[in-house]
Amino acid sequence: xxxxxxxxxxxxxxxxxxxxxxxxxxxxxxxxxxxxxxxxxxxxxxxxxxxxxxxxxxxxxxxxxxxxxxxxxxxxxxxxxxxxxxxxxxxxxxxxxxxxxxxxxxxxxxxxxxxxxxxxxxxxxxxxxxxxxxxxxxxxxxxxxxxxxxxxxxxxxxxxxxxxxxxxxxxxxxxxxxxxxxxxxxxxxxxxxxxxxxxxxxxxxxxxxxxxxxxxxxxxxxxxxxxxxxxxxxxxxxxxxxxx
Amino acid sequence: xxxxxxxxxxxxxxxxxxxxxxxxxxxxxxxxxxxxxxxxxxxxxxxxxxxxxxxxxxxxxxxxxxxxxxxxxxxxxxxxxxxxxxxxxxxxxxxxxxxxxxxxxxxxxxxxxxxxxxxxxxxxxxxxxxxxxxxxxxxxxxxxxxxxxxxxxxxxxxxxxxxxxxxxxxxxxxxxxxxxxxxxxxxxxxxxxxxxxxxxxxxxxxxxxxxxxxxxxx
Numbered sequence: 093x094x095x096x097x098x099x100x101x102x103x104x105x106x107x108x109x110x111x112x113x114x115x116x117x118x119x120x121x122x123x124x125x126x127x128x129x130x131x132x133x134x135x136x137x138x139x140x141x142x143x144x145x146x147x148x149x150x151x152x153x154x155x156x157x158x159x160x161x162x163x164x165x166x167x168x169x170x171x172x173x174x175x176x177x178x179x180x181x182x183x184x185x186x187x188x189x190x191x192x193x194x195x196x197x198x199x200x201x202x203x204x205x206x207x208x209x210x211x212x213x214x215x216x217x218x219x220x221x222x223x224x225x226x227x228x229x230x231x232x233x234x235x236x237x238x239x240x241x242x243x244x245x246x247x248x249x250x251x252x253x254x255x256x257x258x259x260x261x262x263x264x265x266x267x268x269x270x271x272x273x274x275x276x277x278x279x280x281x282x283x284x285x286x287x288x289x290x291x292x293x294x295x296x297x298x299x300x301x302x303x304x305x306x307x308x309x310x311x312x313x314x315x316x317x318x319x320x321x322x323x324x325x326x327x328x329x330x331x332x333x334x335x336x
Numbered sequence: 337x338x339x340x341x342x343x344x345x346x347x348x349x350x351x352x353x354x355x356x357x358x359x360x361x362x363x364x365x366x367x368x369x370x371x372x373x374x375x376x377x378x379x380x381x382x383x384x385x386x387x388x389x390x391x392x393x394x395x396x397x398x399x400x401x402x403x404x405x406x407x408x409x410x411x412x413x414x415x416x417x418x419x420x421x422x423x424x425x426x427x428x429x430x431x432x433x434x435x436x437x438x439x440x441x442x443x444x445x446x447x448x449x450x451x452x453x454x455x456x457x458x459x460x461x462x463x464x465x466x467x468x469x470x471x472x473x474x475x476x477x478x479x480x481x482x483x484x485x486x487x488x489x490x491x492x493x494x495x496x497x498x499x500x501x502x503x504x505x506x507x508x509x510x511x512x513x514x515x516x517x518x519x520x521x522x523x524x525x526x527x528x529x530x531x532x533x534x535x536x537x538x539x540x541x542x543x544x545x546x547x548x549x550x551x552x553x554x
Contacts, residue, residue, distance in 0.1 A: 158550050215499035222496060225486035235482050238547045239496075242478065245543050246500055253503030253532060 098297050105294045108287035115280040132193070134281055136186040138288035139179050140209060144247060146176030146292060147216060151244020154237035166233040167303060169240045173219055175295045180213040208254035215243055343431035352404070353397045354435055361393040361443040365450055377451040382516035383509040386447055390440065391472075391501065397435050398476035399493050401428060402484040425477060425548040432473040440465050457515035460526070464511045467533035471504045474540045481551045507532040 116134045150172035157165035187206055188198045201207060222239060226232040368385045369375065377385055444465070448455050475497060483492040511529035514522040 158547070211499050211502050215496075218492075218495045218499070221488065222482070222486070222492055225483075225488040225492060227487070228485075231485060234550050235485075238478075238482060238550055241547055242500070242540075242543055245539055246503075249536060249539055250503050253506045253536075256506075256528075256532065 098294070098301060101290065101294050101297060105287065105290040108283060108290055112280065112284035112287040115283055119276070119280070130194075132186055132190045134284040135288075136183065136190055137281070138285040139186065140183045140205075141285065142288050142292045143176040143179035143183055144209075144212070146172050146179065147212065147247055148244050150176065151240045154240030154244070157233065157237045158241075163233060166237055167300070169237060170223075171296050171299045171303070173216055173240060175292055175299065177213070177216050177219070178295075179292065180209070180216065183209060184213060204251075204255040208251045211250055211254070212243075212247055215246065219243075340427040340430050343427065344434065353400045354438060357393045357396050357435070357439050358442050360396055361389050361439065362446055364389045364392065365447060369450070375451075376453055378453075378516050380509065380513040380516075382451060383512035385451070386444070386512065387468075387505055387509050389447075390436075390443070390468075391505065393439060393443070394436055394472045394476065395494050395497060397432065397439070398472070398480050398497065399490055401432055401477065401480045403489075406484050421549050421552050422545055424552070425481075425544060428477045428481075429470075429473045429544075432476055433469050436469045436472055437465075440469070452516065457512075457517075460523075461512060461515055463530060464508050464515075464533065467530060467537060468504060468508045470537045471501070471533065471540065474537065474544050475500055475504075478540070478544045478548070478551075481548070504533065504536050507536065 112134065116131050150169045153165045153169035153172060157163070157169060187209070191200050191203070191206070192198045199206075219236070219239060223232060223236045226235055365385070368389070372381070372385070374381070444458065444461070448458060479493055479496045479500070483489045483496065486492055507529045511526055511533070514524055514526055
């Protein structure tokens, strides 16, 4: 079953992203206020939303791992968080570029979404050192799931607190982002959103396939050196899906 | 209850963390005095100095809360005992809460003597302190129990804890900034921020109860 559907998924991702960016550059009207600069919106916002959903999904998978004890859910949780952190880097970079272009600064502390995203990102960055510092495999998986759940609960709380601290003084820049968006922009946004979502799924699936393959390889290697001297291969820390 | 008593007795006999926390906090005030080059503080600056100091002092205690259990086999004893494991969670949260309360009982008056010209804000501040303590204790217990079994314990506790307490810090500093206002305590938004602190405590108390079991399994 290795990699089944991966090809279809990749093609769908490419198609959606191509159509999305074609719409962004050729069809959708210029923003009246910000002009060309606003087009990064179609990349930045979907990336951010997908990354956050990925974090929450990682928490849900962590919960399922604790409930069922099935290592597959832990691997899912790890991969979800891993890909979402990668997306997070892209979100922060595109966000900084957009901030520089429209406000003149690379970083704006008054923008709650930016700040809360940074905090969430920093929190999830600690997932790796935390996970790698625990040697026992089962304990590592369990603790990582606990982390994923705690952090998943933290995401909405953090956004609320950061937003509250600013809302008194500053109007929300995108307060009307959904309601105020013209149909053409909304449509383009949705296409881009689906494209980015599919990209996330493709990357997740690719990494899962990679883990499955390396799990099989180390299983076979263990079989070869059946005297036990082979042991586990290297000090691999990331969870792998054991082959049957 | 017995567990809590044990923790408190051990702490008061060995004085393992509390004196260090107090010393650390007082020294930090001196560093702030010269770092900021101010002799009196008010408003958000006062709130920031107080809460930063309390947070870092709390981390010192949080780091050590499970160490004695690990070194002297307390975990195994708990696992053997026919009690619910959440009892350990509750007793650790309570012990940490009491440590922090004692710390603040000493450190907050020192802070007032050092920096505040008007002490009337200290009474309403107690509400914020209690709320924040509960949050620190719950999260600290959770994080400490996660990190205690890992190789890089002392490194991981602050690394994991700091981002997680950012919302709590936002709420407590915002609530106390008004209290420390130069023109006397200002209660605008105080209730709302206190509510945020309460919500934060509630959410993580629930999360802690839900997941703590899994941290003790072996």
